[in-house]
Amino acid sequence: MTRPLGALAGRTAVVLLSGGLDSGTCLAMARRAGARVLALTIDYNQRHRRELDAAVTLAKAHGVLRHVIIGLDLAAFGGSALTADLPVPKRGIKSGIPVTYVPARNSIFLSVALGWAEAAGASDIVIGVNALDYSGYPDCRPEFVEAFEHLANIATRAGIEGTARFRVHSPLLRLTKAGIVRAAVEAGLDMGQTWSCYDPTPDGRHCGLCDSCRLRKKGFAEAGVPDPTDYAR
Amino acid sequence: MTRPLGALAGRTAVVLLSGGLDSGTCLAMARRAGARVLALTIDYNQRHRRELDAAVTLAKAHGVLRHVIIGLDLAAFGGSALTADLPVPKRGIKSGIPVTYVPARNSIFLSVALGWAEAAGASDIVIGVNALDYSGYPDCRPEFVEAFEHLANIATRAGIEGTARFRVHSPLLRLTKAGIVRAAVEAGLDMGQTWSCYDPTPDGRHCGLCDSCRLRKKGFAEAGVPDPTDYAR
Numbered sequence: 315m316t317r318p319l320g321a322l323a324g325r326t327a328v329v330l331l332s333g334g335l336d337s338g339t340c341l342a343m344a345r346r347a348g349a350r351v352l353a354l355t356i357d358y359n360q361r362h363r364r365e366l367d368a369a370v371t372l373a374k375a376h377g378v379l380r381h382v383i384i385g386l387d388l389a390a391f392g393g394s395a396l397t398a399d400l401p402v403p404k405r406g407i408k409s410g411i412p413v414t415y416v417p418a419r420n421s422i423f424l425s426v427a428l429g430w431a432e433a434a435g436a437s438d439i440v441i442g443v444n445a446l447d448y449s450g451y452p453d454c455r456p457e458f459v460e461a462f463e464h465l466a467n468i469a470t471r472a473g474i475e476g477t478a479r480f481r482v483h484s485p486l487l488r489l490t491k492a493g494i495v496r497a498a499v500e501a502g503l504d505m506g507q508t509w510s511c512y513d514p515t516p517d518g519r520h521c522g523l524c525d526s527c528r529l530r531k532k533g534f535a536e537a538g539v540p541d542p543t544d545y546a547r
Numbered sequence: 548m549t550r551p552l553g554a555l556a557g558r559t560a561v562v563l564l565s566g567g568l569d570s571g572t573c574l575a576m577a578r579r580a581g582a583r584v585l586a587l588t589i590d591y592n593q594r595h596r597r598e599l600d601a602a603v604t605l606a607k608a609h610g611v612l613r614h615v616i617i618g619l620d621l622a623a624f625g626g627s628a629l630t631a632d633l634p635v636p637k638r639g640i641k642s643g644i645p646v647t648y649v650p651a652r653n654s655i656f657l658s659v660a661l662g663w664a665e666a667a668g669a670s671d672i673v674i675g676v677n678a679l680d681y682s683g684y685p686d687c688r689p690e691f692v693e694a695f696e697h698l699a700n701i702a703t704r705a706g707i708e709g710t711a712r713f714r715v716h717s718p719l720l721r722l723t724k725a726g727i728v729r730a731a732v733e734a735g736l737d738m739g740q741t742w743s744c745y746d747p748t749p750d751g752r753h754c755g756l757c758d759s760c761r762l763r764k765k766g767f768a769e770a771g772v773p774d775p776t777d778y779a780r
Contacts, residue, residue: 418662433626461701471648474683
């Protein structure tokens, strides 16, 4: 839901942190709002493992309570250019669901976040999904976030004991990529610490051509904010 | 949902297989119904790791297409006697949610199963949750299974492209433990190959006193079926 993150002041929240621009912005926003952050990164054996380093840097820079990187080898199932030996498209963003979609990824990530939140006595989860300038993924839509929040409040103690309800915060849901860049600036995020590229070059740069790089470039350009990214193309 | 598993004849289904009596029964039922089975076991760093061996034995005995054991260290979060250094209760089943509840475990397991199902082009998932003779876990209730099935059909390609809807089958949902034992006999399950105990003895036997052992004993006794289990007590 796109509730204002101000409600997180003084509260503990699990923030899903991939290391990308969107999740980095969420982390900075949550910290700026005064939340105590449990940062959760999933190492799902993704092709762009470079983003895990970015997650470590971001968690340190923003003073999280604890950062957990948990392994879950989704490459065992494949089904995506990010987890199987399939080429990452480079010719521009097409309509429809692209091959970089990872089956059920955000359901898995939110479920793991829910597990940590409940174990830690926290009721707030933050995820940087975005339904405007996005890649056509089904699990980045408002109805997905709503359905998960509904599930969370049935699947847990809250559903039986009537304790505090879980809230899934998706503050970027209705922003353009330019709006996200502006929100990142406002929240004090060093965007040079974030990593977006799905298919880094051998010398460790953003490829500049994958959908994620294209959206990143577009965001900076439309926001009129200097882009610190080192793109190969 | 408690749809008859006969609908699975000739279809590929992901079956969540912990190695316990309930999931073993689901596996045997799905195979007996003619399903091609992808068996999924999650090694969540549970105290009763012995159940993973049972899962391997069961998967082999029932001729699954593929058995994946995937690691996901929920002990990183704790919050349960199965994943943290907390004693497993031995004094009988109490009302309320016991300390062996693992936060969001079934949401996580079903999400991972959904990821495999979608990657494999399968639309059916089978889980052995049970809402009658169960341990008071919130994620074993009918409303939980319904909420997850709803989520599954929003979170995936099916939610956008209108492809086959996902179905979450929980054939044991409304059975007593005795009913599960009878269903297991009918499906040809060698129940001696299953493992239920939360807190195995050092010499590798069922403790006989934890909630899971008590429910297992009760099931066999009430069904009038000889119990092959080697209990320490």
